[in-house]
Amino acid sequence: MNWRALFKPSAKYSILALLVVGVVVGVVGYFATQQTLHATSSDEFCMSCHSNHSLKDEVLASAHGGGRAGVTVQCQDCHLPHNPIKYMIKKIIVSKDLYGFLTIDGFNTQAWLDENRKEQADIALKYFRATDSANCQHCHTRIYENQPDTMKKMAKRMHERNFKKEADKRKTCVDCHKGVAHVYPKG
Ligand code: HEC
Ligand code: HEC
Ligand code: HEC
Ligand code: HEC
Structure with a gap:
């Protein structure tokens, strides 16, 4: 393309076309990023590396699996922050797991999880x-004040x-x- 053409009267459309293309690319890019972030936060994303681990089954079997209230709590509801910046930072830390995934011998086996559960649980608890x-409190908003009448007396008191x-x-x-979602290792 001849750059001078941009300044020719008939090329007004070219500039306009470029602007339109730019806006379209920007908008598409924005949504693509949102989609990617969203996709990388689904249980499937987490389970793509943890596929041989019993983690998802454990959640489903727990109070967070939908039994009484019909709510299935997702991995990211508990494990990833809601604040977008902190979210990105935690994502980057999760992306370090990519390195672990490639280098830890036998990582994606139940045997590995069973053997390393205590250590992994303690890292998770540290967060x-x-x-x-904060992730728990995001859903459980009436634990400390204004508790529902249905809360057990002992729970309310504690x-x-x-x-x-x-x-x-x-x-x-x-x-x-x-162990509200997984078997917490005893002992
Ligand atoms: C790229 C592969 C991969 C993906 C995707 C992945 N993980 Fe992991 N995860 C690992 C590896 C490897 C470890 C062990 C890391 C170590 O000890 O070095 C781990 C450990 C953990 C731990 C225990 C240690 C800690 O950091 O708290 C939690 C919790 C966890 N993952 C949750 C998740 C959640 C939630 C998702 C989805 C948002 C997810 N993982 C996605 C590979 C992955
Ligand atoms: C996405 C929302 C959500 C998040 C996040 C969440 N919970 Fe829950 N939690 C629920 C729901 C829904 C129930 C089931 C309520 C019911 O059965 O009436 C529940 C039940 C519970 C129970 C009762 C268990 C039982 O056996 O009856 C405890 C304790 C609990 N959650 C603690 C936690 C803790 C600790 C965290 C953070 C690690 C957490 N929750 C994160 C929604 C959530
Ligand atoms: C000092 C200890 C303690 C702390 C801290 C605590 N809980 Fe509890 N919680 C208990 C005890 C004890 C019970 C009653 C026994 C049980 O149901 O497990 C209980 C019960 C519950 C229940 C079930 C309520 C019911 O009616 O049966 C939920 C949900 C719950 N806690 C969520 C939370 C959340 C979310 C937090 C953090 C905001 C939290 N708890 C902090 C001790 C605690
Ligand atoms: C209701 C909140 C909650 C949900 C939902 C949840 N986790 Fe966890 N997770 C925890 C807590 C709390 C721990 C710390 C150890 C404990 O108390 O069991 C933990 C620990 C872990 C660990 C360390 C090893 C272990 O078993 O303790 C991994 C890995 C993990 N979670 C992955 C996942 C994945 C993958 C999902 C989705 C399939 C998921 N979690 C869903 C709360 C949750």
């Missing part, structure tokens, strides 16, 4: 503690007592509730 179990403590002395959800 929940660092965020005061939660209230915990909440009365000073913030730095308070326990976080996963300190008291382990």
